[in-house]
Amino acid sequence: MINNKESYVVCFGEVLWDIFPEGSRAGGAPFNAAYNIHKMGTDVKMLSRIGNDELGHKLEDQIKSWGITTKYIQIDDEKPTSTVLAKIDQHNEATYEIINDVAWDYIELLPEHKELVSNADAFVFGSLSARNEKTKETLFQLLEYAKLKIFDVNFRPPFIDVELIKTLLHKADIVKMNKAEMREIMAYFGEEYRSEDESAAFIQEHFNIQEIVLTKGSKGARYFVGNHNYGFSAVPITIADTVGSGDAFLSGFISKRIKGESPEEIMNQAITLGAFITSRHGACPDYDYAEFDRFRVLHTV
DSSP states (O other): OOOSSOOEEEEESOOEEEEETTEEEEEOHHHHHHHHHHHTTOEEEEEEEEESSHHHHHHHHHHHHTTOBOTTEEEESSSOOOEEEEEEOTTSOEEEEEOSSOGGGGOOOOTTHHHHHHTOSEEEEESGGGGSHHHHHHHHHHHTTOSSEEEEOOOOTTOOOHHHHHHHHHHOSEEEEEHHHHHHHHHHTTOOOOOHHHHHHHHHHHHTOSEEEEEOGGGOEEEEETTEEEEEOOOOOOOSOOTTHHHHHHHHHHHHHTTTOOHHHHHHHHHHHHHHHHTSSSSSOOOOHHHHHHHHHHTOO
């Protein structure tokens, strides 16, 4: 099928260096999603901001080396490139210490962004990027132009603003969350968590959201679409670490969702890509599509 226009996704928000004991890796939830969307063969534009410093130059070079455009990554002459101190515990789970007042807190709205976002197949964003007034203001303006708004609920204490979460939920078309985040959202609104189905129905109705994607780690995932819902099993793997596994899941979801595939096709891609990345170290491991495809064939859910 020939498209009359270039098909692409815009990912908005933080791009940074995750500082692990063994070294630094490029990261940030929206960038992790962008990296893996690109690996799935879909063009992606990362809209972010880095510092005019050594870490920023290295990050820009790294992103370019992966074949992802840095055209929409702004350079800040005052604020530093973002770093996050990451630790992996004995269960291979990651915790993060996120440094405040960094370049991506000051993403500016530029004239070319309206057309960029308006023509995108999807606009992907999370709540962390809006912790600062400047980037929040830019995000809210861009959401007015986006035709498919995908909200990745990515709670990162202490940067959790309940009123902001409510506003972003109201603006979203599709919301991806994990089980803990679903429970937290229900608690924020004074609602008792009773079941996944009832909670999803409440969130859908209260915020007029058509689609909710619920990830549950080793227990699989659910996909709520209107009045229908689908359950999917997890892919059994040996875990390397869980850094970026949810972001990779979202990438797999988006790569099929923007093509109008069936819920089964969409979620199989999502679960398989999430598992594939979890079986590797880091959120952005080096791989090509052929490698992922071999993994997918061996682990068809």
